[in-house]
Amino acid sequence: MLTIYGRTTSSNVQAAMWLVAELGIDFKRYDVGGEFGGNREPQFLAKNPMGRVPVIEDKHVTLFESQAILRYLAAKHRATDLWPERPAQRAPIDQWMEWSKVNVAPVLIYKVFWQLVRTNKAYRDMDRLSEGIEELQMLMPIAEAQIKRHGWLAGPKMSLADISFGTQLFRYFTVPFDRSDLPALRAYYDRLCTRPAYAEHVMVSYESLRVPGA
Ligand SMILES: N[C@@H](CCC(=O)N[C@@H](CS)C(=O)NCC(=O)O)C(=O)O
Numbered sequence: 001m002l003t004i005y006g007r008t009t010s011s012n013v014q015a016a017m018w019l020v021a022e023l024g025i026d027f028k029r030y031d032v033g034g035e036f037g038g039n040r041e042p043q044f045l046a047k048n049p050m051g052r053v054p055v056i057e058d059k060h061v062t063l064f065e066s067q068a069i070l071r072y073l074a075a076k077h078r079a080t081d082l083w084p085e086r087p088a089q090r091a092p093i094d095q096w097m098e099w100s101k102v103n104v105a106p107v108l109i110y111k112v113f114w115q116l117v118r119t120n121k122a123y124r125d126m127d128r129l130s131e132g133i134e135e136l137q138m139l140m141p142i143a144e145a146q147i148k149r150h151g152w153l154a155g156p157k158m159s160l161a162d163i164s165f166g167t168q169l170f171r172y173f174t175v176p177f178d179r180s181d182l183p184a185l186r187a188y189y190d191r192l193c194t195r196p197a198y199a200e201h202v203m204v205s206y207e208s209l210r211v212p213g214a
Contacts, residue, residue: 006053
């Protein structure tokens with residue numbers, strides 16, 4: 001059976017959990033990281049030398065890095081609708097997965113979410129926050145245009161790119177800051193919220209992560 005190590009409040013764990021639920025994979029999950037700790041223990045570092053979650057174990061496979069986990073699970077469970085085998089169909093999905101992970105996630109998490117939720121107001125770096133908001137105002141219209149044109153981030157069907165990107169939208173739309181008016185992105189997020197797997201595994205309260213005075 002698939003074993004997942006990681007706390008439910010981690011957006012990277014959430015991406016893996018969302019896919020696991022979409023595919024109906026049997027799993028056991030252990031709370032690791034954050035308030036639960038365990039991720040600096042030698043046994044855990046042997047699975048992921050970065051000491052981060054998620055980590056999965058599946059028979060003889062041990063993996064960290066959420067995007068690698070998504071691809072492994074999609075390949076193993078032959079989820080070719082989400083991640084097709086033909087290179088010409090798969091490549092644009094990989095491209096948008098990486099776009100979202102490399103460009104959107106660090107800005108949203110470290111410049112905006114971290115400042116607004118995980119930093120006491122007295123220590124908030126307003127320049128970093130403003131820079132993050134400006135960067136999101138530049139990045140999100142790119143997703144808006146894709147979704148408006150194709151329906152989903154990487155094309156006319158839901159794919160792993162939507163799992164990678166869509167997971168970030170719960171924080172994007174629920175943390176209070178000045179968001180651009182992007183109707184296709186909003187409608188796409190509303191659609192994601194109606195999926196039971198998204199509601200259960202991504203729309204998870206992050207209040208336990210909020211530091212006093214944030
Ligand atoms: N690039 C990694 C990042 C993993 C990561 O940064 N995980 C965070 C949680 S979102 C973590 O483990 N933080 C330490 C902790 O939870 O104690 C991935 O995509 O899996």
